[in-house]
Amino acid sequence: MIRTAATQNGLVRGIEAADPRITAFKGIPFAAPPVGENRWRAPQPCENWEGIRDASRFAPISVQDTPGLGNDVYCREWHVDPEIPMSEDCLYLNIWTGAGSAEEKQPVLVWFFGGALQWGYTSEMEFDGERLARRGVVVVTVNYRINVFGFMAHPQLTKEQPDAPANFGSLDQQAGLKWVICNIRAFGGDPDNITIAGQSAGGGSVLSQMACPANKGLFQKAVFMSAMIRNPYQAGGFGVPKPLAEAEKNGADFLSFLGVSTLEEARALDAFFIRDKYAQFREKHAYMGVTVDDRFCFGDPLVYFLQGKSADIPVFAGNTEDEFPAYLTADCEESLLEKAKAAFGGYAETFLKMPEAWQCDEKGCYGKVNEQECTIKGVFGSRTAQGRGQEHYYYKFAADIPGRDDPGIFHSVDLWFFFETLAKCSRPFRGKHYDLARQMCNYWVNFIKTGNPNGLDDDRSPLPEWFPYTHTTPFEMVFTTQGAKPVQEEEKPFMKFMMETIVRQLEGSSRETK
Numbered sequence: 296m297i298r299t300a301a302t303q304n305g306l307v308r309g310i311e312a313a314d315p316r317i318t319a320f321k322g323i324p325f326a327a328p329p330v331g332e333n334r335w336r337a338p339q340p341c342e343n344w345e346g347i348r349d350a351s352r353f354a355p356i357s358v359q360d361t362p363g364l365g366n367d368v369y370c371r372e373w374h375v376d377p378e379i380p381m382s383e384d385c386l387y388l389n390i391w392t393g394a395g396s397a398e399e400k401q402p403v404l405v406w407f408f409g410g411a412l413q414w415g416y417t418s419e420m421e422f423d424g425e426r427l428a429r430r431g432v433v434v435v436t437v438n439y440r441i442n443v444f445g446f447m448a449h450p451q452l453t454k455e456q457p458d459a460p461a462n463f464g465s466l467d468q469q470a471g472l473k474w475v476i477c478n479i480r481a482f483g484g485d486p487d488n489i490t491i492a493g494q495s496a497g498g499g500s501v502l503s504q505m506a507c508p509a510n511k512g513l514f515q516k517a518v519f520m521s522a523m524i525r526n527p528y529q530a531g532g533f534g535v536p537k538p539l540a541e542a543e544k545n546g547a548d549f550l551s552f553l554g555v556s557t558l559e560e561a562r563a564l565d566a567f568f569i570r571d572k573y574a575q576f577r578e579k580h581a582y583m584g585v586t587v588d589d590r591f592c593f594g595d596p597l598v599y600f601l602q603g604k605s606a607d608i609p610v611f612a613g614n615t616e617d618e619f620p621a622y623l624t625a626d627c628e629e630s631l632l633e634k635a636k637a638a639f640g641g642y643a644e645t646f647l648k649m650p651e652a653w654q655c656d657e658k659g660c661y662g663k664v665n666e667q668e669c670t671i672k673g674v675f676g677s678r679t680a681q682g683r684g685q686e687h688y689y690y691k692f693a694a695d696i697p698g699r700d701d702p703g704i705f706h707s708v709d710l711w712f713f714f715e716t717l718a719k720c721s722r723p724f725r726g727k728h729y730d731l732a733r734q735m736c737n738y739w740v741n742f743i744k745t746g747n748p749n750g751l752d753d754d755r756s757p758l759p760e761w762f763p764y765t766h767t768t769p770f771e772m773v774f775t776t777q778g779a780k781p782v783q784e785e786e787k788p789f790m791k792f793m794m795e796t797i798v799r800q801l802e803g804s805s806r807e808t809k
Contacts, residue, residue, distance in 0.1 A: 300481040305344040310351035312425045320390040322354035325474035328384035334562045337459035338470040354387035355380040356416035357441050358566050373419045383566040391424030391434040394483020402744045403484040406436045409495030412584045413442045426715035430740045433484035437471030440464045443573040446583040448542035451558045461586040490516040490743045498522025499534045502596035505605040516746050518611045523670040526621045527796040528638045542586040552576050598801050601674050603683035609746035613690030614667030618706035621666045651789045664793050673794030679765040689764040694776045698722045734779045
């Protein structure tokens, strides 16, 4: 086993995980602290150190709202520690490895956390990489700057640092990935077999990294969970990068809100003062996120993926059953007609002729659909119909989730299962849930290793076979409480219509930005 490893910056000593056959290396710096003059700049090179650096504890999380202060499901589920260390000095990564030597060349997973690019951190309980490492994968979780620290744009930034005027959090992710390529051999990993993965905004980050031309060849597979989020009833939405001019204005408004007029003045302010002011600012202003800066981001990553302009690699994507429902509501049938015309244009009559598309009761008329499912299937189907892309594997997480709060199959709950970390969760999971988590983790590890999720279960029996999703073979793997259930059936007319609507939206947005 590897307990001490030599990085390009110096030696690090890890700590045995709960399973002592696995070593966890925590808090390894991959870039210089983004403080002082480095605030709102691309990540700078990490300085070397003498001796052996202790890597037994997680580094502080990125500056953000204090976790665990609310009573929502996420504060109960993951963000449970209001005392967790937090600092602007946050560019660190963590590694779990079960390799016995640096020559093993195990496949590598590079993970980006989610949280709307506003919150989140690598030390969340569910992101423990031990169970994947036991299966022969070197797991790397990369921290990055978020919210105003990671994604502010401003005219002065554009003028003074034109090579990297925005998207600092995305550049942090990229820097972490490049660090892995240069250093992962020392931890028993293979720099030529890397899968980048993330969930929610972390999955959106994967799409962004795939669409960046500078990343060509840096990774071989991609996983984006609960990340392709578009509403068929309304164009645009979560994950669409802002034009640079719009983001610059938002940044200029924020500096005015801070009471300063220049970046020099803003860089001199306390990070937590900025954090608290940003929390107030976003009550009436847009969140700061990815920007089309024509350096890292050149357009909507989802459109790039649809059009075959991003990395052409095997992909693994899916959603939970209850997350991100989209509705079209109306008080009466006449109102519904007007809203359908606004949403679908010339396709409104087609929509209204589908009895499964909408219904009316005493509360009014409405239609409901899962945004994620429609988007993923629509994009996968369109890509394969045009001969684009390699294998696309689609899953739906539909297992019952226990608990007094009766939470449903909510956004992010599948993370406990893919990382097989259910034992860290406070929910009363039973043996059937652990069996499902074992299957899901096995599928994921197989994909990380080979680009194909199929393989054997722990008893050497074959896992239920999982075929790619295409326009002619709409195959999905449904993860139920009873286990993985392969499903292949023709999409219903309403689902097809919604899938086609999203593809039309994406194609239309592409034409508008040309």
